[in-house]
Amino acid sequence: MSSEFIGRGWAFPLRTDATGRIGLVDGTQELEEAIRLILGTAPGERPMRPDFGCGIHDLVFSAPDATTAGRIAHEVRTSLLRWEPRIEILGVDVSYEAMDQGALLIDIRYQPARSNDPRNLVFPFYVIPEEAGADAGDSEATDPLARSSQP
Numbered sequence: 102m103s104s105e106f107i108g109r110g111w112a113f114p115l116r117t118d119a120t121g122r123i124g125l126v127d128g129t130q131e132l133e134e135a136i137r138l139i140l141g142t143a144p145g146e147r148p149m150r151p152d153f154g155c156g157i158h159d160l161v162f163s164a165p166d167a168t169t170a171g172r173i174a175h176e177v178r179t180s181l182l183r184w185e186p187r188i189e190i191l192g193v194d195v196s197y198e199a200m201d202q203g204a205l206l207i208d209i210r211y212q213p214a215r216s217n218d219p220r221n222l223v224f225p226f227y228v229i230p231e232e233a234g235a236d237a238g239d240s241e242a243t244d245p246l247a248r249s250s251q252p
Contacts, residue, residue, distance in 0.1 A: 108187075113138050132188060132213060133222055139184045140177065140207070140224050155180035157207075162229050165205065170195035173226065177207055189214050203227055 112124035113134045126134055142154035156176040163169040174193040181190055191210040199206055207224040 110135070129213075129220065132185075132211075132220075135185055136181065136188070136209065136211075136222055137224065139180055140226075153184065157226055161227075165197060165200060165228060170197075170205070173205065173207060177209065177224075181209070181211075187214055188212065191219060199225065200228075203229070 108131065109125050109127040110131050112126045116124045118124045139153075140155045140157065143158035144154040144156060145151050147153050156179075157173050160169055160173060160176070163172070173195050177193045178190055181188065188211045191212060192208075193210075194208045196206040196208060204225045204227045207226055209222045209224065210219060211222070212219045
């Protein structure tokens with residue numbers, strides 16, 4: 102695949118190169134930074150382009166289950182299909198391997214369009230886990246002040 106198809110762009114996050122000029126990236130690094138930028142932006146975050154981004158940020162407080170994983174995979178696939186035409190999505194999988202660190206890992210398999218060079222990018226999505234043992238009907242589990250002081 103020619104690098105003209107992928108192009109060159111500003112490095113993200115914005116940084117300077119060794120000469121003090123704005124850092125530029127190209128090739129695979131350009132694609133990966135573009136994917137991270139799309140996934141890391143919530144729709145509505147950019148005033149001049151309110152539709153830009155990925156809807157996974159609405160799921161931060163969702164229960165870490167198969168339904169949430171499916172919704173995350175759908176949001177990732179939909180946003181990348183819309184905002185990154187330089188890649189073909191081969192698959193999106195959500196893993197709970199890092200839940201002890203409060204993160205779901207989103208594994209995106211893609212290849213640059215018009216090529217036969219499959220690639221992989223893992224995007225950590227941080228969630229706010231529910232309190233362990235908290236039951237909606239059990240006030241003692243949710244409110245430590247509700248415990249009785251009887252022996």
